[in-house]
Amino acid sequence: MTKELNPAYNPKDVEEKIYRLWEESGYFDPDKLPGKHRKKFSVMMAPPNITGSLHMGHALENVSVDILVRAKRMQGFKTLWLPGIDHAGIAAQNVVEKELRKQNIRRQDLGREKFVEKIWEWKEKYGGLIFDQFKKLGVSPDWSRTRFTLDPGYVKAVQAAFINYYEKGWIYRGERVINWCPKCETGISDLEIEYREENGKIYHIKYPLTDKSGFITVATTRPETMLGDAAVAVHPSDERYKKLIGKKLILPIQEREIPIIADHSIDPTFGTGAVKITPAHDVTDFEISLRHDLPKFRIIDGKGVMTSEAGAFCEGLKTDECRQKIVDKLSELGLLEKVGDYTHNVAYCERSGTIVEPRLSKQWFLKMSELAKLAQEAIEKKETVFYPEKWAGILTEWLQNIKDWNISRQLWWGHQLPVWFHEPKCIPRKGHEGDIVKCKEYAVSITEPKCEFCDAKFVQSEDVLDTWFSSALWPFATLGWPGKTEDLATYYPTDFITSAREILNLWIARMIFSGKEFMEAVPFKTVYIHATILTREGKRMSKSLGTGIDPLFLIEKYGADATRFGLIYQNLGTQDIRFSEEHVVAGKKFCNKIWNAARFVMTRVKSADFPETTKKNLSEADKQIHASFEKVSEEITDDIEVLEFGRALHKLYDFFWHEWADKYIETSKKQAGLETEETLFYVFTNILKLLHPFIPFVTEEIWQTLKSHYGFKTDLLIIESWLNHDHGI
């Protein structure tokens, strides 16, 4: 029966074996937990990108959830932690495109269908790698319920959501200036833009007034866009220009009349206080043009070449060639007042390194006013509670100023819009002589629709939905919605979610309003915005800066428990963490200390069967350690409840090392008897339970060893009951 422990704890002998033991037990799956009539506790994993690999942020986030989930499971809750992966539209498309480029293949060569097939192949091969890495951390989600945002069931959820919004009249098609990459020939999202500070030039150009009474000088960094100017705007109360508002200017080269308009968005202190307005090629200018009903001249095409609308002078030239030609011409005309040096941020396409060209295009939008209201009300009524609380206010403010959501993307990888187009025709209406009807340009439908008037075929929209459109449905789409499943009834709404602060708007807010809209309940009771992990110097960890630490490296060097310890020990409150490896070292030492305490207990405690009578003759030291343990265990239970995992771990560390090991164990060596043995055994085994959520591997290994050594009746530590009584029943 006796099982020996090595004098030092070696994580490599243990972690893989123990993880397998847990997985084989099935206890990560709440349906397989022993016991009945349990209250549920559910959490959704923030799905990592299909292309992602484990970083410190994932590690902190998922270890935090794991601590909570393991504690709840031990407290008797029917605990579900549902994992999944996000298809990550552009990121995945990029990775596969890059792969193909090595073989000199462009995605356009393959065509959409073949290319998407390639991504699926890639997904099958590499898409699960990040979960192997998660497993190394020792986290305990229910892998049997793993979801992917492009699973057939999930696709249905996305379509159902789209159609619901469409039927409510909240989805519309409109023209907007979006970020366009002339090299990739697609619209790209704000997230795929990289701003680089650059030293450029600012050109001051004179636009003559039609009445020849003078000029207005505008400042621009992109003189070529003047070919598409529709107006010059000034602030309505700008004294310099006040009396010119409403007058006309001659746009040089184009020789077109453009008005001087007044708009509040103009900063009178910047440049000359007069701004040239190019509606089709600048986001703010476009918005101004809507307010003033200005024409939109498309002067640059999708490849970054000047169009015929730009005029014969520059047609066919690339933008930079055109710029030079324009500058020369203005200079010749005496309209170039001056050229200054100017440092500004230039938008680059993250993937191709090309300068982003804002461009007018047709996109699909989701109206936000009603949905934002739903989220605001839920936050106001505290249906969802934020930690720290300030994020509720920050989110509310963001919701107040929210713009309609551009949900379409010109990508191939993702949820294709359930929208179908066909050539609208004007045809005589049957049975009504002389009556002409026009069929609709598009229809919204999951399968190909039939036109009520003509028999022309419909073609599905090539656009896909923004990745966040599908992630917004995560808390219920993963449980089977729009079906009425048992899981949905049992686990929705979830109890808790944690995320990094940068996706508060992109993800958390959208899940809240989606939950209210489709489930009539917020998707989670608590949102915990966790700390960000910085380098020891207080800088952001980033791959491109080479400042990141690889959690797998830490696990390899010190073990998973030590890595978890190092992360959580430094995570006090929601303050950002300047991560230092020292604490991981301390974690490794701590694991070893526990390991050796177990060895000590096994040499001292002869049997785990104690007669009832022994409790009567406790020594002062026995009583003290019992009392002290009682107190610390309550505190730790409370700390976990309020998500103060770092504080709880500090207390466990101090208690175990300094009170239990340094003091009680030393005393126990000097006092013999059954009472001592029982106290040693009782406190040790119970503290193992409290330690388990934080450092699961070493505690489970010790538990299994004690089990075989003493032959006492127990299963796995992961389902041992917390403090000998269950909360969740």
Place this chain on the structure above:
RNA sequence: GGGCGCAUAGUUUAAUGGCAAAACGUCGCAUUCACAUUGCGAAGAGUCUAAGUUCGAUUCUUAGUGCGCCCACCA
């Protein structure tokens, strides 16, 4: 540009309206005892600056300085 946060021993952090605590590091001593991945002990900061509130401020208020994070992207 908007928002948010931080500032305490060499380092990373803790605490408190009334003697500033710990870990790591450093130094010394001990120990073949479950653990040298150990134990005991020592040195080491008066809490970024200025003003205010107060009997009293490291703590509260205001301003400044420094560092950092997030969002937006501006002619």
